[in-house]
Amino acid sequence: MRSLAELKPGEIGVVKSFNDEYLSLKLLEMGVxxxxxxxxxxxxxxxDPICIRVSGYNLSLRLDEAKTISLx
Amino acid sequence: xxxxxxxxxxxxxxxxxxxxxxxFNQLTGLKQKVGNFPGVTMDKNFGFFxxxxxxxxxxxxLPGTYSIYPRSMDERVVFDVLSDSTSEDYPDIIIVIVDxxxxxxxxxxxxxxxxxxxxxILALNMVEVAKKENKSISVKALEKEFETKxxxxxxxxxxxxxxxxxxxTEEINKPSKAFFEATSLSPEIIPVIKDKFNLENDYLAYQYxxxxxxxxxxxxxxxxxxxxAKVKYNFCDRQxxxxxxxxxxxxxREKLKSVVVDNGMDSNETRxxxxxxxxxxxxxxxxxxxVILFLLFQTIxxxxxxxxxxxxxxxxxxxxxxxxxxxxxxxxxxxxEGIIPGLGGVLIFIPQIxxxxxxxxxxxxxxxxARVVFLMDKIMRRFGLNGKSVVPLISGVACAIPAIMAxxxxxxxxxxxxxxxxxxxxxxxxxxxxxxILIALVVPNRNVLGFFNLQGVVLMGMxxxxxxxxxxxxxxxxxxxxxxxxxxxxxxxxxxxWPKWKNVWYTIFGKSKTFVLEAGKIxxxxxxxxWVLASYGPGEKFNNAEEIVKTEMQINHIDDTEYENLxxxxxxxxxxxxxxxxxxxxxxxxxxxxxxxxxxxITSFAAREVFVGTIATIYSxxxxxxxxxxxxxxxxxxxxxxxGKPMYSLALGVSLLIFYAFAMQCMSTLAVVYRxxxxxxxxxxxxxxxxxxxxxxxxxxxxxxx
Numbered sequence: 203m204r205s206l207a208e209l210k211p212g213e214i215g216v217v218k219s220f221n222d223e224y225l226s227l228k229l230l231e232m233g234v235x236x237x238x239x240x241x242x243x244x245x246x247x248x249x250d251p252i253c254i255r256v257s258g259y260n261l262s263l264r265l266d267e268a269k270t271i272s273l274x
Numbered sequence: 275x276x277x278x279x280x281x282x283x284x285x286x287x288x289x290x291x292x293x294x295x296x297x298f299n300q301l302t303g304l305k306q307k308v309g310n311f312p313g314v315t316m317d318k319n320f321g322f323f324x325x326x327x328x329x330x331x332x333x334x335x336l337p338g339t340y341s342i343y344p345r346s347m348d349e350r351v352v353f354d355v356l357s358d359s360t361s362e363d364y365p366d367i368i369i370v371i372v373d374x375x376x377x378x379x380x381x382x383x384x385x386x387x388x389x390x391x392x393x394x395i396l397a398l399n400m401v402e403v404a405k406k407e408n409k410s411i412s413v414k415a416l417e418k419e420f421e422t423k424x425x426x427x428x429x430x431x432x433x434x435x436x437x438x439x440x441x442x443t444e445e446i447n448k449p450s451k452a453f454f455e456a457t458s459l460s461p462e463i464i465p466v467i468k469d470k471f472n473l474e475n476d477y478l479a480y481q482y483x484x485x486x487x488x489x490x491x492x493x494x495x496x497x498x499x500x501x502x503a504k505v506k507y508n509f510c511d512r513q514x515x516x517x518x519x520x521x522x523x524x525x526x527r528e529k530l531k532s533v534v535v536d537n538g539m540d541s542n543e544t545r546x547x548x549x550x551x552x553x554x555x556x557x558x559x560x561x562x563x564x565v566i567l568f569l570l571f572q573t574i575x576x577x578x579x580x581x582x583x584x585x586x587x588x589x590x591x592x593x594x595x596x597x598x599x600x601x602x603x604x605x606x607x608x609x610x611e612g613i614i615p616g617l618g619g620v621l622i623f624i625p626q627i628x629x630x631x632x633x634x635x636x637x638x639x640x641x642x643x644a645r646v647v648f649l650m651d652k653i654m655r656r657f658g659l660n661g662k663s664v665v666p667l668i669s670g671v672a673c674a675i676p677a678i679m680a681x682x683x684x685x686x687x688x689x690x691x692x693x694x695x696x697x698x699x700x701x702x703x704x705x706x707x708x709x710x711i712l713i714a715l716v717v718p719n720r721n722v723l724g725f726f727n728l729q730g731v732v733l734m735g736m737x738x739x740x741x742x743x744x745x746x747x748x749x750x751x752x753x754x755x756x757x758x759x760x761x762x763x764x765x766x767x768x769x770x771x772w773p774k775w776k777n778v779w780y781t782i783f784g785k786s787k788t789f790v791l792e793a794g795k796i797x798x799x800x801x802x803x804x805w806v807l808a809s810y811g812p813g814e815k816f817n818n819a820e821e822i823v824k825t826e827m828q829i830n831h832i833d834d835t836e837y838e839n840l841x842x843x844x845x846x847x848x849x850x851x852x853x854x855x856x857x858x859x860x861x862x863x864x865x866x867x868x869x870x871x872x873x874x875x876i877t878s879f880a881a882r883e884v885f886v887g888t889i890a891t892i893y894s895x896x897x898x899x900x901x902x903x904x905x906x907x908x909x910x911x912x913x914x915x916x917x918g919k920p921m922y923s924l925a926l927g928v929s930l931l932i933f934y935a936f937a938m939q940c941m942s943t944l945a946v947v948y949r950x951x952x953x954x955x956x957x958x959x960x961x962x963x964x965x966x967x968x969x970x971x972x973x974x975x976x977x978x979x980x
Contacts, residue, residue, distance in 0.1 A: 223512055228764050230519040231341040233379040243547065247556035248652045251661075251763055258407075259376045260546070260767040262648050267762055 206254065207268035209242035215273035216240070222270040233257035234271065281322075281330035282442065285355060285365035287387055289380050290338030291768045292373040293399040293429035298335040299780060300432045301439075326436070327443045334363055340379065342386040343485070343515065346685040356390055357478060358491045367442060371397045371429070374404040374411055375769075377534060381420070381526045382519070385453040388422065391475035393446035396424045397438055403769075408537040419529040421449035430774055454522055456480035459514045463507040470499060483509050546641075546769040553645050563646060566637070570668070571737075573629050581625035589618030608805060615887055616801025620794040623673075623883075626703045627789050628782045630672035634665070635781035639773035644765065651763055657745050658752025659696075660689040660761060667693070667744065670700030671737070674943045676785055678950055686761035692751045694950060695960055698943050699744035701737045701935060704883040708934045709736050711886055715909055716927030739935050743967065804851065804877050804888060811849035819845045851876075865933065865969070866926040866976040868914075875933075882939040925979035929972040937968035 209215055217238050220226035234240065234256050241255040250265040288294040302321025319335040336355060337348035344350040355363045370387050372380040388394045396416070404411055417424045425441050427434030456476045457464055460483070467479040486492065486500045503509070552558050593614045600606040637643045643665060651661030662684045669677035677697050684690040701709070710733075717732050815822065823841045826832075832840070846852050847869075855872035862872055874888040889909065912921040938944070944957040951957075 223516075224760060225762060225764070227343070227512060227515055227519070228345065228762065230516060230523070231343070231382065232764060232766070233382075233523065235520060235523050244550060244554065246554060246648055246652060247559055250652050251648060253550070253554075253648070253767055257376070257378050259379065260769075262644075262763065262765050262767050264651070264763045267764060 204273045205269045206271040207265050211242055211244050214239060214241045218272045218274040220270055225267055225270050232261055281332055283365045284331055284333040285368045286333055286335045287368055288371035289340055292371045294338055294371050296429035297371055300429055300435050301333060325443050326440050341383055346683055348682045368392050368394045369397050370394060371399050374398050374401045375407055378526055382522055385522055389452045389454055389477040395441055396422050398424055398426045399429050401426055410535045412533055415533040419533060452477055454518055460509050463503050463509050466503050484511055549770050554649055559649055570633050578625035578629055582622050585622045589614055612802045612805030616798045623703050624786050627672050628786050631782050631785040635778045636773045641768045641770045644767050657748045658692050659748050660684055663693040666697050667700055670697045673702050673789060674698045675946050678946050687759050688755055688757045689761050692748050694947055696744040696748045698938060699740050701740040705934055707883055708885045709733060712927050712931050715922050716924050736935055743936055807851040808846055808849050815848040865972045866929045878939045882934060925976050928979055929976035932975050933968045933972040936964055936971055938964035
């Protein structure tokens with residue numbers, strides 16, 4: 203199963219589930235919900251953190267955090 | 275009846291970057307900080323304005339937050355104010371400002387707030403941004419779907435403000451039912467809590483269960499009561515919170531279908547993305563950041579100089595005139611030698627602080643600061659810090675006080691604590707005058723490698739030294755401290771915008787005022803205390819100073835013109851300050867310091883910038899304490915009685931420079947750290963640790979160079 207961390211810039215995925223409850227609460231609040239489309243925009247110079255487009259705005263998160271988000 | 279007198283109480287709530295503080299400025303015209311960096315508004319700020327019906331109103335600007343569940347210190351304020359009906363801040367009406375270009379996420383907070391049962395108005399901001407993104411929003415449909423009063427505004431340009439004020443005077447209909455039915459998750463516990471705390475609102479009762487421990491107004495017994503009930507009725511916080519958030523979003527998305535028409539093709543986003551490609555590029559990104567930092571330093575040190583010279587000159591003149599026009603006596607001396615130079619010593623930093631905050635607020639307003647945080651996160655994380663630590667560390671170059679206050683939006687307690695702990699190592703503007711005079715004294719004024727001024731290079735080195743001390747201490751703390759909570763970095767990257775100059779100006783004004791009031795009080799007090807300590811002393815040797823000096827002069831055949839200088843030097847030696855300095859001399863001798871420097875060290879422990887003024891007084895330069903050239907000459911002429919060579923040798927200069935770079939010599943900072951950490955443990959540890967590093971560093975430097 204793919205996670206958000208594996209998307210390349212420009213690729214789009216759909217959120218399926220989370221494997222970290224604590225982080226998922228914050229992600230849900232920020233509009234990252236199961237069934238939501240996310241687009242990988244770009245990564246910071248060392249490949250981490252990354253910037254994604256979700257629910258009409260840009261959100262940055264670390265790779266470790268992106269790994270907790272599984273895509274369909 | 276008493277409530278009428280106070281007027282209508284309004285709370286202003288919204289996501290970071292939704293334009294909350296711009297609206298607050300538009301409504302009240304009060305000084306306030308606003309930024310494009312998530313979470314700039316720190317404290318709750320108050321403002322007053324008149325309503326169209328003639329009544330007065332008080333508005334509370336609450337920190338920006340994405341939901342009612344707090345993650346950081348400043349977000350906690352929001353829920354505390356909205357949930358405690360006994361608190362004096364409890365509002366009659368809430369305005370939720372909503373960013374139209376990111377409606378879905380903004381409405382999450384809106385529906386949570388609305389469910390608390392306080393009359394709520396939705397201020398729809400940035401409709402023009404949404405339009406540029408090819409989204410059209412129907413205000414009518416929004417009002418109908420969410421059963422609320424909607425006022426469309428443009429907070430930056432001040433449009434729709436009168437309409438909003440008018441809406442505040444009108445009756446606000448309560449929605450027919452809660453947006454989210456809390457009882458659907460936990461039917462049993464809600465009536466129990468409602469009954470115990472005399473609450474009417476289901477969602478509020480549910481939040482009492484969700485956020486029991488972050489609520490400061492509950493007693494321990496009350497908290498235990500809720501905790502017991504939660505166990506009894508099987509209340510699972512996180513699971514319920516997840517279900518609540520998902521349900522809210524689903525409902526919002528469903529309802530928005532009839533509100534927003536999205537025509538695709540977002541021109542704003544494309545522009546922001548193009549900028550991001552350059553500004554977060556692996557080479558250009560850091561290069562541009564370096565250039566901006568360089569500009570910042572140039573600004574603080576070069577552009578501020580003429581203004582600082584003006585203030586300096588002004589106060590020297592003032593001191594001179596005071597002496598001339600006031601009758602001679604102790605009071606005149608206190609004013610001319612204690613208070614006026616003391617005040618000057620505070621006000622002289624205003625140009626630097628104003629320019630620094632001008633820079634920082636432009637960076638925040640434009641959205642660039644969020645990119646700096648994004649760029650630096652990976653590097654900062656290695657040292658136990660967080661991308662968000664960059665802002666406090668940079669601000670620390672001006673003053674640690676606002677810098678430490680700027681750590682409040684760091685969610686992780688450990689990251690935040692480390693940032694607070696190491697920020698005072700950054701060379702603040704108060705160290706600058708100390709560096710300036712010492713460097714001028716011991717570093718030759720010549721060029722290296724053709725065009726770098728050696729003194730300038732050493733000055734840069736001092737800043738680097740402070741930065742290294744901060745980073746390495748952070749690294750050590752990363753391994754020592756046990757994490758209470760997890761660090762994460764889930765942050766909005768706002769779109770780039772032109773800064774709004776009015777907001778920049780409010781920031782500059784507000785921050786400078788805070789500095790003058792906070793630091794000013796202490797510096798002024800110290801100047802007066804120091805003046806008293808240096809002007810009075812116990813016993814025969816101080817009180818009969820005139821005779822003793824005269825006799826000595828006769829014995830040693832010293833010229834009469836030297837009388838005044840010798841007298842003041844003698845008086846100082848036997849004054850209270852001199853006695854204090856001598857008492858610590860044994861401890862500081864290994865660093866190369868004598869009792870005179872000892873006095874300066876003692877006074878500097880309240881505020882380090884006092885150093886220059888103190889040695890000016892000690893070496894009896896006279897009234898014009900800010901005139902560095904005369905201080906410099908005096909210091910240069912000072913002879914070490916033991917070696918017969920100049921006192922201010924390279925070894926002593928370096929030793930002092932290192933001591934001042936590391937030592938915790940700022941009572942205001944310690945007070946702020948206490949306020950931010952709520953315990954004396956951290957300021958005391960900070961004092962011991964930093965002073966320890968300073969002592970050791972200075973000791974090693976002096977012993978090696980001697």
